[in-house]
Amino acid sequence: MTYVIHGATGAHGAPVVAALVAAGKPVTALARKPGTVVLGARVLAAGYDSADTLTEAYQGADGVFVHLPVVSEEDRLAYARNIVAAVHAARPARVVFSTSGMSADPGSGGSAAIVVGGLADSGVSHAVIEPTLYLENLLMPYVIDTVRERGALPYPIRADFPVSWASHLDIADVALALLDRPDVTGVVSIGQYPAITGPDLAEAFGGHFGKDVVFEPITPEQMRVSVAPVIGDGPAADVAGLYQAMSALPDRSIALENCAQKLLGITPRTTRQWLTDIGL
Numbered sequence: 039m040t041y042v043i044h045g046a047t048g049a050h051g052a053p054v055v056a057a058l059v060a061a062g063k064p065v066t067a068l069a070r071k072p073g074t075v076v077l078g079a080r081v082l083a084a085g086y087d088s089a090d091t092l093t094e095a096y097q098g099a100d101g102v103f104v105h106l107p108v109v110s111e112e113d114r115l116a117y118a119r120n121i122v123a124a125v126h127a128a129r130p131a132r133v134v135f136s137t138s139g140m141s142a143d144p145g146s147g148g149s150a151a152i153v154v155g156g157l158a159d160s161g162v163s164h165a166v167i168e169p170t171l172y173l174e175n176l177l178m179p180y181v182i183d184t185v186r187e188r189g190a191l192p193y194p195i196r197a198d199f200p201v202s203w204a205s206h207l208d209i210a211d212v213a214l215a216l217l218d219r220p221d222v223t224g225v226v227s228i229g230q231y232p233a234i235t236g237p238d239l240a241e242a243f244g245g246h247f248g249k250d251v252v253f254e255p256i257t258p259e260q261m262r263v264s265v266a267p268v269i270g271d272g273p274a275a276d277v278a279g280l281y282q283a284m285s286a287l288p289d290r291s292i293a294l295e296n297c298a299q300k301l302l303g304i305t306p307r308t309t310r311q312w313l314t315d316i317g318l
Contacts, residue, residue: 039064039098039099039100040064040065040066040080040098040099040100041058041063041064041065041066041099041100041101041102041103041217042066042068042082042095042096042099042101042102042103042130043055043058043065043066043067043068043079043102043103044068044086044102044103044104044105045068045105045107046065046067046068046069046074046076046079046081047067047069047074047076048107049174049206050105050136050138050206050209051067051068051103051105052076053206053207053209053210054103054209054210054213054214055067055076055078055079056210057210057211057213057214058214058217059077059078059079061214064080065078065079065080066079066080066081066082066095066099067079067080067081067082068082068084068085068095069081069082069083069084070083070084070085071083082095086106086107086116086117086120086121087116087117087120088120089119089120089121089123089124089127092120092121092123092124092128093123093124093127093128094128095124095128096124096125096127096128096129096130097128097130098128098130099128099130099131100130100131100132100217101130101131101132101133101134101217101218102125102130102132102133102134103134103135103136103213103217104121104133104134104135104136104153105135105136105137105138106118106138106140106149106150106153108269108273108277109270109272109273110272110273110276111148111149111276114148114149115148115149115152117149118149118150118152118153118156119152119156121153121156122152122153122155122156122157122160125156125157125160125162126156126159126160126162129160129162130162131162131163131220132162132163132164132216132217132220133157133162133163133164133165134164134165134166134167134213134216134217135153135154135157135164135165135166135167136166136167136168136169136209136213137150137154137166137167137168137169138150138169138172139169139170139171139172139280140280142154142166142168142225154166163220163223164223165216165219165222165223165224165225165226166224166225166226167209167212167213167216167226167228168225168226168227168228168292169204169208169209169227169228169229170201170202170203170204170229170290170291170292171201171203171204171229171290172203172204172205172206173203173204173205173307173309173312174205174206175193176191176193176239176243177318178264178265178268179264179268180192180261180264180265181193182318184254185243185247185251186247189244189249189250189251189252190240190251190252190253190254191236191239191240191243191251191252191253191254192254192255192256192260193236193239193253193254193255193256193261194255194256194257194258194260194261194278194281194285195236195255195281195284195285196236196255196285197235197236197237197253197255198235199235199236199287199289199290200232200233200234200235200289200290200291201229201233201234201235201289201290201291202227202228202229202230202231202233202234202290202291202292203229203230203233203234203239203306203309204228204229204230204306205306205307205312205315205316207307207312207315207316208228208229208298208304208306208307209228211304212226212228212298212302212304215298215302215304216302219302222301222302224296225296226296226297226298226301226302227292227293227294227296227297227298228292228297228298228306229291229292229297229306230306230308230309231291231292231294231297231299232291233289233290233291233292234309235253236253236255237252237253238309239253239309240252240253242308242309242310242313243309243313245310246309246310246313246314246318258278258279258281258282258285259278261277261278261281262274262275262277262278265277
């Protein structure tokens with residue numbers, strides 16, 4: 039028996055592996071490249087592109103942590119269907135899925151919605167972690183380099199747009215708890231509350247670095263151009279589209295009735311605490 043972690047060497051999965059290993063749990067780390075080494079874990083070379091491979095990986099698992107990678111939505115849709123097929127076939131004891139900030143609304147027809155719907159139909163014990171935006175997005179070169187070089191924090195949201203930011207470290211804390219809490223099911227929202235604005239973020243960065251930092255709203259198109267060299271043209275266009283749609287919303291605040299603070303007693307890190315914890 040083991041805990042199977044997707045993206046074990048990446049930004050999302052690695053903190054979950056570390057948390058499980060620290061807790062003394064047996065871990066099977068899924069990695070796309072053969073020969074990958076993950077300390078404290080058994081490594082299995084497996085991507086998202088084979089339902090049969092995933093079925094074998096999930097067989098007999100105590101728990102599975104799943105998230106969808108930053109690739110084109112077309113690829114994510116195929117991956118989502120493979121994940122669902124593998125869960126239905128292997129029937130692991132527990133599945134925890136992070137939407138990674140994508141919409142899981144059944145009407146959207148998106149990849150996250152397919153996973154959530156498939157888990158609900160499977161009858162397998164599961165929970166869904168629903169973050170809003172990741173603090174790690176602020177480590178993209180176009181953001182952090184600008185903070186350091188000219189004391190400005192650029193991001194494609196309005197200055198008055200409140201967001202319940204969460205970090206990958208927070209996701210790992212919640213995932214660790216949920217994998218062993220079959221009594222908690224459904225959606226678990228995660229993020230800072232009250233939600234904070236862009237100027238609040240800039241103030242936190244300024245306090246951490248000991249300098250004045252101002253918030254600088256940019257357009258989704260400016261963001262697309264900045265991130266395309268890092269994540270690729272297709273994923274960059276998809277992400278920019280999400281921010282364009284987000285611009286019509288009043289906020290991205292968590293729902294208190296099903297948040298990690300209430301359901302699990304886990305409070306996410308403040309921005310300054312996160313900056314300290316990652317050693318920036």
